[in-house]
Amino acid sequence: MNHKEYLEAVNKLNDWARAYYTDDTPMASDDEYDALYHKVAEFESQNPNLKVIFSPTNRVGGEILEQFEKLAHKARMWSMEDIFSDDELLAWIERGDKRSQRFFVEPKFDGASLNLTYENGVLISAATRGDGSIGEDVTSNARVISSVPLQIPYSGLIEIRGEVVITKSDFEKINANRAKDGQNLLANPRNAAAGSLRQLDSSITKSRRLKFYPWGVGANELKFSTHSDMMDFVRSLGFLRDDFVRVCNSIDEIRQAYDELLSLRDEKPIMMDGMVVRVNSLSKCDELGFTVKFPKFMVAYKFPAIQKSAKLIDVALQVGRTGVVTPVGVLDGVEIDGAFVRNVTLHNFDEIERLGLMKGDMVCVIRSGDVIPKITDVYKARRDGQEVAISRPCKCPECGSELLDEGAFIKCQNLNCKARVVSSIIYFASKKCMNIDGLGDAIIELLYKNGKISSIIDIYRLDSSSFDGLEGFKSKKIENTLNAIKASQRPPLHRFITSLGIEHIGEVAAKKIATVYPNKWLDLSMDELLNLDGFGEAMALSYLEFMRVNHIKVVELLEYITPIIDEINTTQNIFSGKTVVITGTLSRPRDEIKAELESFGAKVSGSVSSKSDFVLSGESSGSKYQKALSLGIKIIDEIEYERLKNES
Structure with a gap:
């Protein structure tokens, strides 16, 4: 076999695998596949420098990792807002003027989200959702999932997102085998899928019969106008396709689809907990944008409990x-x-x-x-x-x-109560807070039990000798843990505030404090807190009481941690201090224009009212444009916006 024949054989094996695993239409017998596979493996063993990354031999598994590295997504992976009734569905449709839209619906499978990145037609990386911006690098595990193509017939950069799942029947087989071997049974298919994706030994991942179903894209160079067309293209690249995917033209059609899918709940081979409903028009999705937590253009319509x-x-x-x-x-x-x-x-x-x-x-x-x-x-x-x-x-x-x-x-009022201390340390180190990789619940419990830590600040006093005598800690794991702790010493300010575990102060509230009061967050007054959008008396009192009681401890912690404050250089112009509403399709992404307006000191609102100063209107503007006309609000297009923003 020469190099040209090798490449042809690799492509043929991948085509056969796609036909078998994805299309369910085998093109070759097992013996024929195995014989060609053996020839490819033999060529690679004799010519290791010529082995291609998309060779099917990369699906063997067996790579053992010390721990998972972090991997940033090129575009953020958002979670979805949940709705539970027709009334909530109607309310969601009415928000953002979605009544005239078409909607894409599909099952919401219960598994683990995965982001695959392809470049020049080759899978170059795979990452879990993580915190939405940064996930865990599980590339070696993704490569052993049969329904994840190692190579696709598309050369542009693209992030393909989807759900890693285990079918109900495969889950039962896995547990039956574990029972025979005297192992603990896996809890449910969803947890099993998530746990299988994060195995340090990829051969275990391969044995778990995982499947990958795409549901969206992140960063991409595609030019489609609708989500349905884009997903048709993605699925044509060699990915699994569920048979319940459709476009609905009205709320009645959405309800009908929901009822039909709910009736299939027990029949479906994969567990699902609802139906995804999203606006089909991609330009409308861009117009609707995002809240702090969720996209405004899609929801998860959950099934009844x-x-x-x-x-x-x-x-x-x-x-x-x-x-x-x-x-x-x-x-x-x-x-x-x-x-x-x-x-x-x-x-x-x-x-x-x-x-x-x-x-x-x-x-x-x-x-x-x-x-x-x-x-x-x-x-x-x-x-x-x-x-x-x-x-x-x-x-x-x-x-x-x-x-x-x-x-x-x-x-319990005892500040030294073990349960309070351990819970606060676990929360502090968790992903949504300081995100200290390697300091999970069990490790923190172990360190506390052995007297290595007794408070949050002790995390930053750990050194290599602190792990002496602790089971499971080899030199590489100790080094990685200490590096993760060191890396956490310069967190975004809002993450640090969140990590303190102040009652009623979650990530959203912490972001507001960090954004509005980046230089005096430690010493705020009641009035200053109540001036924050969404803050009530209970939240303000909780924050004030925490800072009063724990002021010294927070200051001590700041000797080890230097929170990063995003510097906002405000340009003064006609939009400074004004309220602006954006509507319609513009030449630039809405989030980009919103960030620009906020840098001028403007407030960008999602709805038109008598307090609005400007409405920036693009193509296909709807009810917001009409309301602005009726209220006499100044309406500007992009040309006028560009002219006004450059005037001092």
């Missing part, structure tokens, strides 16, 4: 990082929607009293997709007198300290 009966055998108590003691219901165990449920949230003791719940009760439990299982009803008519009342605790289950009973919330 599945209900099952189970027996409540006990109530466990968990202490969170703020000291709140949360009751957790312990069930005798019930399978719901592919997951074996033993624990359910009870929220707080007021909820227990509202339900009239007792230990030993038969209860109604619901679970929907990734929603935490919960009790919705108590079958009191089935009581036999053996039930036991659930009493409110007086002592902390972890440290034994007296608890403060505030009604709905019961709190």
Whole structure:
């Protein structure tokens, strides 16, 4: 076999694999495939420098990684807003003037999101969603998934996004084999898919029978006008295609599609927890843009929760990082929607009293997709007198300290309580906070148990000797962990504020504080906090109280951490201090123009009102344009916008 014959053989093997795994129309027998595969492998062993990256021999697996490196997405991977009813669907359609739009719908498979990057027709990288901007590099694992093409007939740069899943039947086979081998059973197909994608040994990933279904693209050079046409093209490149994909022209057609898909819930080979609904027009998607968390042009219309009966055998108590003691219901165990449920949230003791719940009760439990299982009803008519009342605790289950009973919330006030300390450290190091790779829950528990850390600040006092005697820590893992800790010392300011674990202050609130008060976030007043959009008295009081009690600790932490503040160089012009609404299709992406206006000190609003100063209008402007006319708001086009922004 010469080099030309080798390349032809590689392409033939990939064509055969695509026909077998993706199209379900085999083009060759197993013996024929194996014989050609052997010739390719033999050529590569004799000519390692000529081996191509898209060779099917790269699907063998067996590569062992110390841990996953970080990999930035070229375009952000967004999560979706959930809706649960026709009323919420109608409300979503009415937001952003979507009534005249066509909608693309498809199943929302329950798996793990994956971003594949192709360049010059070759798969060059694969990453998990991560925090949306940066994921984990799982390229070696993606290459062993049979339905992920190593080579595609398209030379442009493209990020292809989709869901990695395990079919119900394959999941059952995997668990049957694990049971025979005396291994713990996997919880459900969704968790199994996510865990399989993140195996350090790619041969384990290969054995898990994963499948990849594309649902979108990130960075790309495509010129399609609709999402449906774009996905038809993507799926033509050699990816799996589900048979339930369609374009709807009205809300009635969306409802009809939803009902039809829901009726197929049990028949579908892959678990799904709803239906994705998105605006089909890509220019309209650009116009609608994004909120802080979600795209405005797509939602997940979730299926109703599945209900099952189970027996409540006990109530466990968990202490969170703020000291709140949360009751957790312990069930005798019930399978719901592919997951074996033993624990359910009870929220707080007021909820227990509202339900009239007792230990030993038969209860109604619901679970929907990734929603935490919960009790919705108590079958009191089935009581036999053996039930036991659930009493409110007086002592902390972890440290034994007296608890403060505030009604709905019961709190441990002991700042040195192990549960509070460990929970706060875990939260601090988590992905959505400081994102310290290598410091997961189990590692933090281990370090705490062995006296290596007793507070958040101790993370930054760790050195290589701190890991002496700890099981599983080899020199490379120690080096990687310490490097990750060092890398976290210059986080964006909003991430640092989020990581402090202030009650009611999540990522969105932290971003507002960091954006508006980047230089005085540590010493804010009540009025300053209440001036922030969306801040109420409870949020402001929580922030103030935390900073009052923990001021010294935060200052000490800042000796090790230097948060990065995004410098905003505001250019003064006619838009400074004005409220601007953008509508229609423009020559530049809407987010780009919005960022530019904000750099001028303008506020960009999503709706027209009497307080609006300008409406920047592009092609196909709709109701916002008409409303601006009726209110007498100044309407400008892009030409006038460019002229005005350059005037001082």
